[in-house]
Amino acid sequence: GRKWTEVGLVNESLKDKTVLVRGRIQTTRPVGKNIGFLVLREKGFTLQCVLTVADNLVSRQMVKFATSLSKESHVDIEGIVSVPDAPIKGATQQVELQVRKIYGISKALPTLPINIDDAARSEVDIEKALQGGEQLVRVNQDTRLNFRVLDLRTPANQGIFRIQCQVENIFRQFLLSEGFVGIHTPKLIAGSSEGGASVFRLDYKGRPACLAQSPQLHKQMAICGDLGRVFEIGPVFRAEDSFTHRHLCEFTGLDAEMEIKEHYSEVMDVVDHLFVAMFDSLNENCQKELEAIGKQYPFEPLKYLRKTLRLTFEEGVQMLKEAGVEVDPLGDLNTEVERKLGKLVLEKYDTEFYLLHRYPLAVRPFYTMPAYDNPAYSNSFDVFIRGEEIISGAQRVHVPELLSTRAEGLGIDLKSIETYIDAFRYGAPPHGGFGVGLERVVMLFCALNNIRKTSLFPRDPQRITP
């Protein structure tokens, strides 16, 4: 086969060499009949290509053909790398390609529902352009999602989905190195796993069933099956009613569950070490991606400590009180209050990543272990990035009688979780775990304002296509 070079790798080191590249046409610009320019794009990198009839490099017909190709068409180009005197504006690569041959591979429609250049502009850039009298259409979220395959071509989106892959990768690698086993639990289950309100119900060959709202019950049963420490990366379904910036109806859950020897802090230790390693790795290995995202959506790098801050729920309530925010000491914190607490924590401890633990039992699911010293509280925690929740976790009830009582008290149909409760009747070790929302981690690490930006093809209460 022929030797191909990636657009992102065409640089000065290839000066005077002939290279073969494939990419999309970002822009074309004829200059009279004898010269034409086009910008070729591959994976967010762009390269200026020059067509000139001088020295018989290409024909006039070729200049005409190339500069009339529609934007976003795919082409192959063979050309010679040259280094111009002045810096090149409007392309990532600082060399040019003197075109010798160009082949059309796939034609895009002459007018597209989204202009990629416009879709890639930052808000500040758009404001400036509009003030300067430029004619330009702001590409709104819905249009982006309706034509997601076009929207995905922007450099920021290229960065986002590579970061997402890296988050998942580090989650897996880290837990493997800590002795966790990767598992897959069923997504078709008999009852709800996180309470009835937000469950998708379906017909399972004539029997009622649900789409799993989490791997919760089965990851615990894997512990009862002596797998010791387990993790799962898989889809999670929630029939959310509310249309918010951080709720999807389908998202990717990063879940872990482990035996506990002494205290639920063992689970928090795993979260602490895992996420510090994750943030370090993203900052170190994903600079290009983070830069591409920041260009369109400017953000400050996440502030986090080498040892993750842990506050008790009571301490959090106290901090809020001192700042004049009164909350129910045994109730839940709403989104606004969580944000406020995030700000207070940042001021006091200089971190945007922290753990809040020992939540009131009343606001946690039935499978959560009550605190041994005070059953008004529980051995549970939430984790926050920039004041928003990304994780919840806890020690679980491994005593079957207590589990039944708790479930019944919360109005859960015991029949639907019978086999789950039975799992603890054959002897079960103390255990705990946590669940992370992948899209939320990426959204908040990059300080993005909407979870739809970090879901490839988001499913929300109003959207099930494309």
Ligand code: 4AD
């Ligand atoms: O807080 P949640 O509901 O907890 C559980 O599912 C437990 N079984 C976890 C555990 O092991 N104790 O969900 C866990 C995480 C949340 O912190 C959030 O990041 C994410 O999943 N999440 C959502 N992400 C996107 N859209 C939604 N509708 C989400 N609901 C929860």
